Amino acid sequence: MQNGTISEARLAGARVKAYRKHHAHDRGLLLIGLFKLGKSILFFLIGVGVVHLLHKDISDEIMRLAVALKFDPESRFVAILLNKADLIDAHRLKQIGVATFGYSAVALTEGIGLVLEKVWAEYLTLSLTMMFLPWELYELVRHPTAFRVGLLLINLAVLAYLLWLLRRTKAESLD
Template identity: 55%
Template sequence: MTEVQNLKGKPGVKTRHKHDRWIQLIGGFKLLKGVLFILLGIGVLKLEHRDIVDVLTRWLTDWHFDPEGRFVNLLLDKAALIDAHRIKQIGIAIFCYAGLDFLEGTGLVLEKTWAEYLTLILTASFLPWELYEILRHPTWVKATLTLVNVLVVVYLVFYVQRNLRSRAEHRGEE
């Protein structure tokens, strides 16, 4: 076992790695999202061989939406266009997204450098689409989720830069 210096510069004493709480929190959030997307994917696949318009009509009635309302009619018209093949495609896409969330979350919780980069790239890559959606149909939920993702990207940029500087300084001391 190699000797390392602790924070006070004494050789021979191993230092304990300090966990970054925000990275752990982001990782936990990604894992939670992964679980939610798995549940959503299972729910979507259960609709594969069912009449989606009938199921949606029952849900909307149970939730006390106006069955003659413009929103309900638009939703039912769009749902009528979805066939079993499209349901399967949507389910697979949801499971793939859940897999990415599990990959990111696990890597962040285990403090892997590749996970920091992966999360930074993936989260930043979805921001333009999220902003477009907010401009098209603004809601508080979309705005809040986009703000959270912007904060994650900003934090990860600073975190990754700090780690790069730290590693460069460490290599310079050797």
């Protein structure tokens, strides 16, 4: 009789553990997922802005924006932007738009998957984060800025957390 009670208690404990595993949301995944969803929205809006510029003179738009933001149109900053704008033609603008919308779609997929705590999303985010680290390091060495350092630190934290979480999940599944 006692063995039956112990087995029932273990079964009940296993059910509680399984319930918590399926119903307790991981705050880290939720935070990373929301960050990815925010990036998706940002890049979607950038893509919309690029599409808006397709049939316009970019230099005129830069001047209009500089005046609206009360920048001196003769400033060095505006001159640099105007010089860079001359390098962008309609074909290049379309390429930028496609890449921006594509990145937005990938970030949306990551974000939704992470918020829903899908393991495939954890692996996707882990893979993409690892793929972009060499590029981020290259850019940081080339032009070090506080923004790039912050971006690298955020991505390293995401990478470390996902590695820890996947190892923990694998260890729990072996138990």
